[in-house]
Amino acid sequence: DAKTTQPTSMDCAEGRAANLPCNHSTISGNEYVYWYRQIHSQGPQYIIHGLKNNETNEMASLIITEDRKSSTLILPHATLRDTAVYYCIVRSYSNSGYALNFGKGTSLLVTP
């Protein structure tokens, strides 16, 4: 699996857009980019995924660079409830099915 690099922590003011970067320079052609988040002491929650194209859903947008070596998760109007650890994961189907490799992620603090 491709390794990902994320900043350890970020701050964002409530109501502003939160832009969370992720580098995955060794990503291969069949690997998807996934984003999950984990609110303190809860199980992770799926946010969004993408392969090549930019994606948007009700929670967030995912922007993937043309060379696919990096991506950005955008929370358009951050709220206090978006304070969580955000994980960027690069994965394809393998012998362990779709098991995910979670790194340490980015701890996002949304402030009033």
Next chain:
Amino acid sequence: DGGITQSPKYLFRKEGQNVTLSCEQNLNHDAMYWYRQDPGQGLRLIYYSQIVNDFQKGDIAEGYSVSREKKESFPLTVTSAQKNPTAFYLCATQGNPYEQYFGPGTRLTVT
């Protein structure tokens, strides 16, 4: 309500005792996973099962055992052979190829 149940939320055991963590799902998903999380760290894969009566070791299976006798249930036993069992344990199922659903987790403390 559809979902994943893990019980109990907090579990305390004495060193040297085996303990079984429960994971039950009513989502009708075939694949199930067990992860372990230590403070300030990401999740690490312990065991996974893609179908009933079949399971495979993950990255850190030593000191753990599982069974998958029913589609709905994937219990994890932490044995006395696990040297550092105190951790947050998370069970997950695979809905579609792109999304895993996680339970609320069990926080195990062994003293």
